[in-house]
Amino acid sequence: MAKDLPPPYTAMSRHPMMPRAAHDEAARFNFLTHFNRYLSGNIGAGNRLAYEKRVLPAFRAEHGRDPEHRYEIRDAMNRDEWHRMWSALKRNSMEMRQHFGRQVVLRQLDELDAMARQFNEHSGQLELDPAIAQPHYQTAVDIHCQPGGYHSEERPGDVTVGANYDVGLFATTGGALGGFNDGGGQAVVGWVKAERPDWSPKRILDIGCTIGHNAVPIAQAFPDAEVIAIDTAAASLRYGAARAAAMGVKNIRFVQASGEDLSRWADGHFDWVQTTMFLHELSAKAMPRILAEANRVLSPGGLILHIEQPQYSDDMPLFEQFMRDWDAFNNNEPFWSAMHGQDLKQVMAEAGFPREAQFVAGVRAVVDPEIFPPSPDAGAEDYGRAAIWNAYGAWKPLADERQAAA
Amino acid sequence: MSGGEAPLDWVTLSGKRAKGKRPDFFENPALDRLYSTVFALAAEVSALRERQDTIERLLEAKGTLSRADIETYVPDRAAGEERGLSTQAYIARIMRGFQQEVEAMEAHDPPIIDVVERLSRE
Numbered sequence: 001m002a003k004d005l006p007p008p009y010t011a012m013s014r015h016p017m018m019p020r021a022a023h024d025e026a027a028r029f030n031f032l033t034h035f036n037r038y039l040s041g042n043i044g045a046g047n048r049l050a051y052e053k054r055v056l057p058a059f060r061a062e063h064g065r066d067p068e069h070r071y072e073i074r075d076a077m078n079r080d081e082w083h084r085m086w087s088a089l090k091r092n093s094m095e096m097r098q099h100f101g102r103q104v105v106l107r108q109l110d111e112l113d114a115m116a117r118q119f120n121e122h123s124g125q126l127e128l129d130p131a132i133a134q135p136h137y138q139t140a141v142d143i144h145c146q147p148g149g150y151h152s153e154e155r156p157g158d159v160t161v162g163a164n165y166d167v168g169l170f171a172t173t174g175g176a177l178g179g180f181n182d183g184g185g186q187a188v189v190g191w192v193k194a195e196r197p198d199w200s201p202k203r204i205l206d207i208g209c210t211i212g213h214n215a216v217p218i219a220q221a222f223p224d225a226e227v228i229a230i231d232t233a234a235a236s237l238r239y240g241a242a243r244a245a246a247m248g249v250k251n252i253r254f255v256q257a258s259g260e261d262l263s264r265w266a267d268g269h270f271d272w273v274q275t276t277m278f279l280h281e282l283s284a285k286a287m288p289r290i291l292a293e294a295n296r297v298l299s300p301g302g303l304i305l306h307i308e309q310p311q312y313s314d315d316m317p318l319f320e321q322f323m324r325d326w327d328a329f330n331n332n333e334p335f336w337s338a339m340h341g342q343d344l345k346q347v348m349a350e351a352g353f354p355r356e357a358q359f360v361a362g363v364r365a366v367v368d369p370e371i372f373p374p375s376p377d378a379g380a381e382d383y384g385r386a387a388i389w390n391a392y393g394a395w396k397p398l399a400d401e402r403q404a405a406a
Numbered sequence: 407m408s409g410g411e412a413p414l415d416w417v418t419l420s421g422k423r424a425k426g427k428r429p430d431f432f433e434n435p436a437l438d439r440l441y442s443t444v445f446a447l448a449a450e451v452s453a454l455r456e457r458q459d460t461i462e463r464l465l466e467a468k469g470t471l472s473r474a475d476i477e478t479y480v481p482d483r484a485a486g487e488e489r490g491l492s493t494q495a496y497i498a499r500i501m502r503g504f505q506q507e508v509e510a511m512e513a514h515d516p517p518i519i520d521v522v523e524r525l526s527r528e
Contacts, residue, residue, distance in 0.1 A: 031497075106416035142424035
């Protein structure tokens with residue numbers, strides 16, 4: 001029996017807003033699921049071999065030293081025939097995922113739009129604000145090579161980009177995020193419940209929620225809490241709110257707002273501020289602004305938690321940093337490299353979270369093991385894409401309150 | 407149709423380019439184009455294989471079938487694993503050139519002429 005056999009697309013859980021994939025559409029996603037695993041697993045080792053056997057020796061011969069930065073490795077590897085072929089394969093896989101997903105969504109967009117409108121009109125869980133501008137870091141390129149990014153419309157009021165994100169995430173991640181693509185949010189819930197079993201946050205803010213696939217499991221796990229999920233992109237929020245309503249999750253509201261300006265919420269309003277795979281979609285100036293705002297709206301004793309791939313540190317080999325940087329340059333993730341190169345603890349400290357209040361924890365996607373095999377975690381590492389993350393967080397000190405009052 | 411709007415041209419729209427310059431992976435742009443076509447075809451062949459498998463399974467189980475049967479077919483766990491394994495094996499076949507290049511990098515064989523010359527001597 002072959003190892004790491006991913007489940008078929010049809011094993012995904014269905015919620016009413018999920019675009020319906022016809023037989024061959026599901027089969028195309030099945031191909032991509034296997035193909036992605038093949039690229040990272042079966043032949044991914046070719047990159048390391050090319051580096052160790054010829055790229056690194058050639059670099060040493062030319063420079064008389066080892067590479068000192070991941071960018072030096074990138075320049076050298078981008079001239080290597082193997083790495084170029086492998087990158088072409090992977091880029092094409094990403095492009096196919098978008099094309100296939102958009103075919104599924106666009107051919108049934110009338111029904112999807114109508115259904116979303118119905119859910120959103122009746123649920124009251126969607127609050128759009130046309131005055132919210134799209135930040136430059138969201139519009140400079142279409143992130144993840146998703147045509148239209150997460151904010152554009154095919155026609156006014158449509159749900160294309162949100163639906164396309166949801167329908168194809170399974171293939172991109174090789175099924176590692178579980179039936180509702182919510183393995184990241186489930187991981188957060190699992191960590192919090194283990195860390196503070198008796199904690200019952202009342203007000204939770206999720207910044208950069210897109211379609212809410214990681215915020216909904218938090219709302220489900222804390223039914224007495226009110227979850228506010230914000231994003232600047234109405235096109236994603238429309239789908240996300242309808243998706244949550246369709247799943248019967250009522251204690252979450254989708255609000256169009258920028259994390260850089262949370263002024264509509266008072267100081268200390270939230271018990272928990274969450275971002276999941278979001279900080280790397282920002283910019284050098286936006287990230288500290290958002291973290292400072294998050295600090296302001298977080299109540300003393302509250303939790304801030306960011307789920308990201310591990311930061312690059314001096315302990316991480318330069319070759320691994322280079323591989324983890326692939327998406328930055330080949331899959332339209334322009335802040336990925338700079339963000340992962342930062343000392344996030346320092347950035348958090350400057351935003352007001354004292355270092356002694358911070359922690360880093362490892363979490364992995366929580367999925368139904370009956371259907372979804374665990375994400376491969378050793379050897380065949382899918383750099384930057386495995387469903388294994390670091391949680392960078394802090395419990396905001398109660399002392400802040402006393403200092404502020406003094 | 408909602409609000410009497412013209413139908414969307416979903417075939418054209420679905421292929422829209424993502425904003426942001428695409429890297430050139432090869433010196434010859436024709437190779438970049440060729441990769442796009444070859445692997446889109448590979449996905450289509452995989453989908454066709456799966457459709458064929460669906461038809462065979464439905465015929466075996468029911469003796470007859472309709473198109474709706476095919477479109478709504480959901481493999482059970484055992485069938486899903488068989489089909490997954492079949493897709494894995496299919497990908498292994500079309501990717502042999504890449505896979506064997508990885509092995510070649512590991513093995514680091516000398517040029518065949520070296521072996522030819524050695525055997526002519528020793």
